[in-house]
Amino acid sequence: MASLARSGKLHAESRWKRYKKHKYLFVLLLPALFWYSVFHYGPLYGVQLAFKDFRVLEGINGSPWVGWKHFETMFTSTSQFWRVFRNTIVISLYHIIFGFPAPIILALIFNEIRGKIFKRVTQSISYLPHFLSWVILAGLFGTILSPSTGIVNYILTALGFDSIYFLGDPHYFRFTLVATSIWKEIGWGTIIYLAALASVNPNLYEAAGIDGAGRWKQTLHITLPSILPVVSIMFIFKISGILDAGFDQILNLYHPAVYGVADILDTYVFRVGLSQMQYSLTTAVGLFKNVIALLMVLGTDYVIKKSGQEGLF
Amino acid sequence: MFSRMTNGEKWFQIFAVLFMIGISILFVYPFLHVLAISLSTPAEAIRAGVHLYPQEFSFEAYRKAVASSQIWYGFRNTIFRTVVGTALSVFVMVMAAYPLSKKYLPDRRFFTLFIVFTMFFSGGLIPTYLLVKGLGLYDSLWVYIIPSMFSTFSLLILRNFFIGIPQELEDSARMDGANDIRILFSVVLPLSAPIIATITLWAAVSYWNEWFQALIYVQDQTKIVLQIYLRRLVVENQDMELRMLMSQQPGQETVTPETVKAAVLMIITAPIIIVYPFLQKYFVNGVMIGSLKE
Numbered sequence: 001m002a003s004l005a006r007s008g009k010l011h012a013e014s015r016w017k018r019y020k021k022h023k024y025l026f027v028l029l030l031p032a033l034f035w036y037s038v039f040h041y042g043p044l045y046g047v048q049l050a051f052k053d054f055r056v057l058e059g060i061n062g063s064p065w066v067g068w069k070h071f072e073t074m075f076t077s078t079s080q081f082w083r084v085f086r087n088t089i090v091i092s093l094y095h096i097i098f099g100f101p102a103p104i105i106l107a108l109i110f111n112e113i114r115g116k117i118f119k120r121v122t123q124s125i126s127y128l129p130h131f132l133s134w135v136i137l138a139g140l141f142g143t144i145l146s147p148s149t150g151i152v153n154y155i156l157t158a159l160g161f162d163s164i165y166f167l168g169d170p171h172y173f174r175f176t177l178v179a180t181s182i183w184k185e186i187g188w189g190t191i192i193y194l195a196a197l198a199s200v201n202p203n204l205y206e207a208a209g210i211d212g213a214g215r216w217k218q219t220l221h222i223t224l225p226s227i228l229p230v231v232s233i234m235f236i237f238k239i240s241g242i243l244d245a246g247f248d249q250i251l252n253l254y255h256p257a258v259y260g261v262a263d264i265l266d267t268y269v270f271r272v273g274l275s276q277m278q279y280s281l282t283t284a285v286g287l288f289k290n291v292i293a294l295l296m297v298l299g300t301d302y303v304i305k306k307s308g309q310e311g312l313f
Numbered sequence: 314m315f316s317r318m319t320n321g322e323k324w325f326q327i328f329a330v331l332f333m334i335g336i337s338i339l340f341v342y343p344f345l346h347v348l349a350i351s352l353s354t355p356a357e358a359i360r361a362g363v364h365l366y367p368q369e370f371s372f373e374a375y376r377k378a379v380a381s382s383q384i385w386y387g388f389r390n391t392i393f394r395t396v397v398g399t400a401l402s403v404f405v406m407v408m409a410a411y412p413l414s415k416k417y418l419p420d421r422r423f424f425t426l427f428i429v430f431t432m433f434f435s436g437g438l439i440p441t442y443l444l445v446k447g448l449g450l451y452d453s454l455w456v457y458i459i460p461s462m463f464s465t466f467s468l469l470i471l472r473n474f475f476i477g478i479p480q481e482l483e484d485s486a487r488m489d490g491a492n493d494i495r496i497l498f499s500v501v502l503p504l505s506a507p508i509i510a511t512i513t514l515w516a517a518v519s520y521w522n523e524w525f526q527a528l529i530y531v532q533d534q535t536k537i538v539l540q541i542y543l544r545r546l547v548v549e550n551q552d553m554e555l556r557m558l559m560s561q562q563p564g565q566e567t568v569t570p571e572t573v574k575a576a577v578l579m580i581i582t583a584p585i586i587i588v589y590p591f592l593q594k595y596f597v598n599g600v601m602i603g604s605l606k607e
Contacts, residue, residue, distance in 0.1 A: 032409030043436025286437025
């Protein structure tokens with residue numbers, strides 16, 4: 001069979017045969033193929049708007065082509081694009097610098113705790129915020145961080161500091177973004193590292209213990225090196241997602257007073273595109289973002305494969 | 314156990330435990346705070362400081378919250394979306410994950426790539442918006458369900474799980490003349506209960522929590538969901554009906570916007586917090602399976 005399949009015509013025939021033989025598998029797969037075609041590949045048709053001037057009455061097809069006009073507006077004019085681009089990168093970098101190590105450190109501490117029930121309870125508590133929406137958390141943090149009645153400012157003023165408007169002061173808003181997103185995701189983020197920690201061979205610790213290595217030295221020479229592959233893969237993923245600075249979070253936490261420091265690519269597309277109906281310009285901004293993001297993912301894949309691990313595709 | 318530890322290790326254990334208690338307080342306190350506010354009288358609610366439990370108890374905020382007709386529409390639509398959406402979503406994802414798990418699926422690599430690629434590239438917000446509108450889903454309850462029916466991440470985890478099921482188990486059913494569809498539902502599914510539980514929970518939580526599509530695709534006030542209702546109170550600071558309900562004699566207020574917001578927040582969060590402790594292990598399960606397989 002295999003040797004016959006190599007010649008052209010027979011190959012086509014045998015493919016048809018194989019499809020027929022497994023027709024029930026395709027019956028099962030069909031809804032998914034249809035859904036992905038419509039809802040993920042369908043929108044690609046509308047991407048042409050980035051090169052057209054959208055007119056509502058004439059639709060996507062009837063709107064006139066304008067070439068690179070919207071990209072020129074985006075890059076050169078006084079549009080807010082560069083401010084928004086800078087905000088996206090800066091906020092993402094803050095998330096990476098402070099948010100990335102947080103679950104690793106927490107996982108290492110979890111790993112050291114001896115009391116099993118105590119450990120399980122604290123773990124469960126720390127996973128919970130992952131399952132709440134940013135709408136709910138906006139309500140929660142609005143109350144907790146309120147400058148007048150919030151508990152955080154109550155503690156700050158009791159300690160002799162000035163009260164801080166965390167959600168309204170441009171100086172503190174990015175800090176608030178990073179802190180609240182760490183709060184939401186730190187626990188959930190430990191799971192993958194805990195799985196890696198659990199797979200470390202216990203004999204290694206035993207041998208090190210016999211050699212006189214204390215807990216600290218064991219962590220340094222056994223635990224850390226053994227989770228390093230997972231850490232580096234997670235880090236590369238984080239980097240490749242640098243243009244996603246937390247749309248859900250920012251859209252629910254920000255307001256005009258902090259747009260200057262918090263408006264990111266996604267919120268800009270949402271605000272200017274949907275609210276001000278500038279469909280073509282924001283399609284261009286979205287396309288720019290998605291192309292860069294794709295290139296970064298492909299680069300990531302390349303790096304991972306180069307390092308000898310299984311790639312993404 | 315304790316006696317075998319060196320002094321430094323003992324101190325570290327004490328530090329670690331104290332640290333974990335501190336962290337737990339950081340996670341739990343905000344919920345207690347909002348719960349206490351929701352059950353407080355106005356005078357108590359505006360007091361700055363620690364709120365662990367209401368010192369002057371009042372159920373008024375909840376009474377006002379449920380007097381709004383919008384919250385009932387919200388409940389109806391949210392429950393519809395969560396129940397119907399989760400059922401459909403899990404059903405179609407199971408259907409799709411099975412063929413993708415089979416090495417003998419012709420052009421398997423192409424079909425897998427076709428689906429995985431969508432995780433890394435999309436047409437963007439505006440083209441998607443125009444498409445969904447063009448499909449006639451605007452202001453329809455189905456817009457809550459259909460555009461979010463597949464989660465590629467869940468689909469891949471499901472597929473990984475199916476790959477791990479020994480082929481021999483299916484072979485005997487095949488000898489008896491069962492086709493792939495029968496085998497999936499009578500042989501494979503019964504073996505997959507834990508992962509199905511995880512996928513179901515994730516789908517339910519995401520249908521319960523989803524707010525963005527509700528924000529951009531639905532105008533009809535009888536079709537709102539709870540997340541949007543809460544968002545209006547918290548983020549947009551507006552709800553005319555509630556404000557009318559709250560119009561009270563000056564000096565005799567029984568609720569404040571803060572206590573009502575807190576009550577609505579608690580109503581929406583409660584279902585998740587209540588089921589969470591019982592189903593906790595299923596929530597986590599899939600991530601473990603997904604990460605260990607890699």
